[in-house]
Amino acid sequence: VTFRALLTPCRKSTVGHSVVGDRIARRTAGLRYILHHHNTPIMLLIDCFRRPSHELQARKKQSSKEVVQMRKLYRDPVKVLLLGAGESGKTTIIKQMRILHIQNSYSFDERLEKLSDIYENIHESIYELVRQVVLLELEFDSIANQRCAEYILRMGPQAPWNLSAEYVRCVRRLWSDAGVKRCYKRSNEFQLIDSAKYFLDRVEKISMPGYIPTNGDILNCRKTTTGIQEVRFNVRMPGSLGGGTQEFRMFDVGGQRHHRSKWMQAFEGVQAVLFLISCGGFDQTLREDPKQNRLAEGFELFRGVWHNRFLAETGVIVFMNKQDVLEQKLLAGQSIRTYFPDYDDYVAFADKDQLYDELTRTRSFIRSKLVDITNEPPRRTSHLVGRKRTCYFHFTIATDTQNVRTVFNDVHNIILTKNLSKMDLL
Numbered sequence: 001v002t003f004r005a006l007l008t009p010c011r012k013s014t015v016g017h018s019v020v021g022d023r024i025a026r027r028t029a030g031l032r033y034i035l036h037h038h039n040t041p042i043m044l045l046i047d048c049f050r051r052p053s054h055e056l057q058a059r060k061k062q063s064s065k066e067v068v069q070m071r072k073l074y075r076d077p078v079k080v081l082l083l084g085a086g087e088s089g090k091t092t093i094i095k096q097m098r099i100l101h102i103q104n105s106y107s108f109d110e111r112l113e114k115l116s117d118i119y120e121n122i123h124e125s126i127y128e129l130v131r132q133v134v135l136l137e138l139e140f141d142s143i144a145n146q147r148c149a150e151y152i153l154r155m156g157p158q159a160p161w162n163l164s165a166e167y168v169r170c171v172r173r174l175w176s177d178a179g180v181k182r183c184y185k186r187s188n189e190f191q192l193i194d195s196a197k198y199f200l201d202r203v204e205k206i207s208m209p210g211y212i213p214t215n216g217d218i219l220n221c222r223k224t225t226t227g228i229q230e231v232r233f234n235v236r237m238p239g240s241l242g243g244g245t246q247e248f249r250m251f252d253v254g255g256q257r258h259h260r261s262k263w264m265q266a267f268e269g270v271q272a273v274l275f276l277i278s279c280g281g282f283d284q285t286l287r288e289d290p291k292q293n294r295l296a297e298g299f300e301l302f303r304g305v306w307h308n309r310f311l312a313e314t315g316v317i318v319f320m321n322k323q324d325v326l327e328q329k330l331l332a333g334q335s336i337r338t339y340f341p342d343y344d345d346y347v348a349f350a351d352k353d354q355l356y357d358e359l360t361r362t363r364s365f366i367r368s369k370l371v372d373i374t375n376e377p378p379r380r381t382s383h384l385v386g387r388k389r390t391c392y393f394h395f396t397i398a399t400d401t402q403n404v405r406t407v408f409n410d411v412h413n414i415i416l417t418k419n420l421s422k423m424d425l426l
């Protein structure tokens with residue numbers, strides 16, 4: 001105890017010269033003090049300021065070793081792992097990184113290749129809507145629209161190779177049909193892809209000869225991820241972190257339940273986990289389990305990730321995604337309290353001055369549920385006990401490039417600052 005108290009002023013005195021060197025000096029010399037010099041306080045202080053020459057040599061050597069290590073840190077790619085339930089927005093984030101950081105992110109040919117996925121999205125949407133109009137016992141506006149519906153149903157779930165004039169006419173008629181609109185409003189009762197409205201609104205434009213998919217089309221197009229996806233990009237480092245560029249590698253290992261066995265494989269050497277949770281999914285159930293609420297599944301997964309012992313050293317950043325979907329649903333009069341009755345308790349105790357509208361209240365409630373999870377004591381393992389970890393939260397719209405750009409400025413800073421401070425360099 002005496003030793004520690006006395007060494008503190010010594011540390012301060014050397015910090016001015018070299019933080020890197022001082023750390024080494026502390027480590028190597030400190031041990032020596034403990035072993036050999038724990039006699040009088042005076043001795044300790046003197047020894048701290050006047051090091052024997054061989055010790056200075058060692059310190060110099062060690063210091064340059066750390067500088068090399070520091071340079072390596074800059075050179076080594078920062079690995080970021082995307083986790084979250086299916087359809088939470090992981091693949092969309094990978095696409096945004098490509099759009100934001102890679103020149104000519106999608107070539108002409110790649111864009112053309114996306115057309116078939118877009119046709120799939122259009123057909124999957126209209127086919128499911130028409131099917132559900134029948135199942136929910138709703139009615140089409142007219143006999144003509146009824147015929148269009150039959151035409152779509154006869155095609156089966158497989159999308160057409162191209163969008164014929166007849167097909168486009170039918171889709172447009174149906175998409176403006178009042179029965180289909182009522183059905184769309186109830187789409188939380190069945191499984192409809194998020195991009196339904198985006199593509200059904202644009203079906204005519206997309207069917208034009210020579211149409212080239214835009215970034216918006218690519219970002220909104222839903223396709224289940226198979227295999228591990230990776231994107232690599234360089235980020236300019238802010239001056240405050242030394243300038244230069246830093247390579248990032250971002251991985252998406254899929255989110256559906258059957259993909260989760262792959263998660264563990266990707267944990268090694270990861271500096272940060274980006275966990276996505278779809279706030280817009282509060283009134284929906286899982287595609288793979290119609291009894292489980294999507295947001296509740298997101299909370300459960302987050303609990304598993306936060307308390308996972310392989311991720312104990314990894315920074316965790318949460319993207320509370322699909323804020324636009326959440327807003328639309330609340331504007332349409334839905335409430336999270338229908339699915340999470342504890343919302344009322346939260347609102348009753350919340351600071352009313354800050355939570356003045358329903359959207360703010362709802363998203364604060366979702367965040368508070370996540371924060372509560374980070375405050376839960378670790379379950380079995382002792383490795384996390386007493387460890388103070390910070391979780392960072394962002395409200396995001398993954399399909400909005402501008403929003404993602406802004407959020408990632410912050411994310412890069414968090415990751416890089418955390419990385420450097422782990423090495424005691426900040």
Ligand SMILES: Nc1nc2c(ncn2[C@@H]2O[C@H](COP(=O)(O)OP(=O)(O)O)[C@@H](O)[C@H]2O)c(=O)[nH]1
Nearest residue numbers: 086087088089090091092219220222322397398
């Ligand atoms: N409106 C909206 N759609 C989103 C958002 N994030 C993702 N999506 C859409 O949600 C669907 C599923 O996203 P995806 O990235 O494939 O999810 P993943 O399964 O986690 O990879 C896609 O159609 C995306 O375009 C968002 O913030 N807002």
Ligand SMILES: [Mg+2]
Nearest residue numbers: 090091224225
């Ligand atoms: Mg995906």
